[in-house]
Amino acid sequence: MFGRRTRGTDPSPTQGALSTIEGSDIKVAGEPTFPPLRVNAFRIGLVGGLGVLLSLLIGAAVTQLSTVLVYVGLALFIALGLDPLVSWLERKMPRGLAIAIVFAAVIGVFAGLLFTVIPLIVQQTGNFITHFPDIVTDFGNSDFVKGIESQLGGAVDVDQAVQGATSFIQDPNNLLALGGGLLAVGSGIASGLTGSVIVLILTLYFLASLRSMKRVAYRFVPANKRKRFASLTEDVTGAVGRYVVGQVTLAAINGILSFIFLSIIQAPLPVLFAFIAFLGSLIPLVGTLSGAVIITLVCLLASPTTALAAAIYYVIYMQVEAYLLSPRIMNRAVKVPGSIVVIAAVAGGALGSVLGALVAIPVAASAIIIIQKVVWPHQDAKTWPADSTRSLP
Structure with missing residues (x-):
């Protein structure tokens, strides 16, 4: 019982552990051999450099398009905000009519700001600038200023500081310099109006095609996960x-x-x-x-x-x-x-x-x-x- 050996179980000094060393390659019996791995440093460097260059180009394009992206994001934000009101009106009328009513209300508010609030603001601002010297004089002669001046012990001449601020503000050149010059001020106003119009137009397009945009986005999701993704998207946009x-x-x-x-x-x-x-x-x-x-x-x-x-x-x-x-x-x-x-x-x-x-x-x-x-x-x-x-x- 102790002297018998089962055939095939006798360990052999050359079975499973036989190996020959030839140069730097180690070959194990029964294992396939592979050629040595060669690294092409030039190819790796070239691909890495092209990737960095592509990243820089994408970053530069995003920087150049930052204003447009802001317009698109703001318009989409407003469209998502108006969509609940459109959905509420849609229960009582067709969606196209609901969109028209909501957008007409938005245009009405925008026009009201342009033709009602802005003229009042301009008028009141003009009156404020006209009476600014009197306001500053009354402020300088008030008990509040005199009390502060007495508390400071005369270290600061409040009257002189007020007069300097008044003369600075009343100088049109200083006001234009603060705004970056006449051309910069006019360009800023024109850019603001143009941006507002662009945002309104994009808002109308997004509001009208919001559902179709969602359906297109859903098509990129696998069919077995599309229903859950659509439900989650509706919750987020809501x-x-x-x-x-x-x-x-x-x-x-x-x-x-x-x-x-x-x-x-x-x-x-x-x-x-x-x-x-x-x-x-x-x-x-x-x-x-x-x-x-x-x-x-x-x-x-x-x-x-x-x-x-x-x-x-x-x-x-x-x-x-x-x-x-x-x-x-x-x-x-x-x-x-x-x-x-x-x-x-x-x-x-x-x-x-x-x-x-x-x-x-x-x-x-x-x-x-x-x-x-x-x-x-x-x-x-x-x-x-x-x-x-x-x-x-």
Whole structure:
């Protein structure tokens, strides 16, 4: 029993371990041999250099097209914001008629700004510039300035500083220099009007073809995942649209209340300030504060009492907006936690300036929707088999 050997099991000193060394190649018995690997350094360097050059060309093209991309992104953003209103009207009328009504309303608002608000702003700004010397004189003679001057012990001549600022502002050459020259100012105005028209036209096209654009995008997704992708896309675009509606609602509330309060306290340029408050509130997180600071500083020239009243009002309003209006409106719109709103707005503003701050919260809402409907279900599906004896820690 101990002396027998089974045939085929006798280990041989040359079986499985036989190898011959020839030069630098090792050949193992029974294994195929391959030629030595040769690296073509020139080919790798050439392909890598072409890749870097292509990346630089793409970056240069994106930089050159940055203005166009901003127009496209803003128009798509507005179209997604108007789509819920179009969908609501579509229940009562054909979609084409609903789009025409909504776009006519947008054109009406834009025309109203051009022919109603802007002439009032120009008129009130002209009156402000005309009476600016008197305003500055009254400001310099006010008890507020005299008190500050006495507190500083005469170290700073407030009257001289005010007179210097007045002479600087009244010089047209200085105003043009601040704006980059007459040509730059005119070019900026023309560019703004042209951009507004382009955005309106693109908004109309996007609003009319939004569903067909979605269908084309769905065709790039495999058929077995297309239904889920379409549902997820509808949720994301719906969140963006609701966010736009909510942000415009907040801006309108701020503009209307600002006009009413500034008219009551007889602040200068109430229409202009209300418009600034409206535009500022369109920018999340910092827009309302920036508009309030601008309005308060200009009111300080008219009267310290008026500026104090405006400052107190905006401090109270920002608390109401932050803790009452914004949570109620935005939680219904996008359902994003407050901490995420702050982080997204700051990060978006740092990366993409005003447009980045505008789209940051919808992007955060979209990420939350994707996590809730894709990532979490995928993780929840990873369970232990039924016959497994392992248990969670």
